[in-house]
Amino acid sequence: MALEDGIEELRRSAEHRGGFDIVPWELCRKIALREEIAPGAVERAALEKGLVPSRYERSLGTLGIAGQARLLASRAAVVGCGGLGGLVVELLARAGVGHLVLIDGDTFSDNNLNRQILCTEADLGKAKALAAAERTKAVNGAVEVSPFPGFLDADNAASLLDGCGVAVDCLDNHRSRRILFDACARMGIPAVHGAIAGFWGQVGTVLPGDRTLLDFWGDQAPDKGVEITTGNPPFTPALVSSLEAAEAVKVLLGMEGILRHRLLWFDLRVQEAQTLPLN
Structure with missing residues (x-):
């Protein structure tokens, strides 16, 4: 009943803009605090009634009300919270x-300062997973966060990935990627892959049952790539x-156009990109 009363309060505050009924996100938060309800539950209930928290207003033209509600009900794992993962966490939190x-x-x-968005001079020595959790709550308090300041391994992968609709590979070594891809295949979880080296980057999505890039390489793939030599400037991880x-959101929403059986590869030095078939 308390939540129903809160929805009616939101309905009275709604402003019709752009074809949608927009409600203040701050009011959603006040209702959650007053009624001791999780903020995300209030936002999901509002969306189910056609009321859009204002923080998501600019996403509606792309995701729609149903899509936004589905995202808020989704669970995603980000494996690696450094150069790639730090920004992935931020973007998924902002997406809701x-x-x-x-x-x-x-x-x-200190060598993370050039590219890792969560790393500031004041954060040196801080656990990346905990910093990512703090940033998530600062960006979107309606998002639940489960930080794990440890490495993914064969023993913990199943428990950590349980219930996830997608896992985002933001790792920097193939040993851990094999563990992630194997666990996702067993558990039926789509995996979004990304990797960077200097001006180069690549992205692809692996659905359960698909062969991965590591399958094509077999045992010949080294644990680390050419990034050992090239390093990673700030702009390449931002793009990847x-x-x-974007791939993770599309997977969670069941949208078409994911990079399945394909690897998007690009070279920012010459601003060229190509899609490589994986079959």
């Missing part, structure tokens, strides 16, 4: 993915993170 599982056993060091976040 309702529950984020953040996995990373590393801490920030955005592409990964």
Whole structure:
């Protein structure tokens, strides 16, 4: 009954803009606090009644009310919260993915300052997963967060990924990727892959049962790639993170056009991109 009263309060506050009934997100939060309800539950209930929290207003033309409600009911894992994962976390939180599982056993060091959006001079030594959780709550308090300041391994993968609709690969080594891809295949979870090296980057999406890029390489793939030599400037991870976040949202919403059986590869030095078939 308390939530129903809150929805009526939201309905009275609604403004019709752009074909939608927009309600103040701050009022959603006040109702949640007053009634001791999770903020995300209030936002989901509002959307189900056709009332859109104002924070999502600019997403509606792309995602729609039903899509936004589906995102808020979704759970996604971000595996690696550094150069790629830090921005993926931010983008998924802003998009309104309702529950984020953040996995990373590393801490920030000074060589992360050039590219990792969560790393500031004041954060050196802080656990990346915990920093990602703090940032998520600061960006969107309606998002539930489950940080795990440890590394994904064969023993914990199933419990960490349980219930996730997608897992985003923001790792920097193939050993951990194999663990992630194997767990996702067993559990029926789509995986969005991203990797960077210097001016180069690549993105692809693997659905359960698909072969991965590591399958094509077999045992010949080294654990680390050419990024050992090229390093990673700030702009390449920003682009790959955005592409990964877009793929993750499309997967969660069941949209067409994902990079399945394909690898989007690009070279920012010469501003060229190509889609490579994986079959």
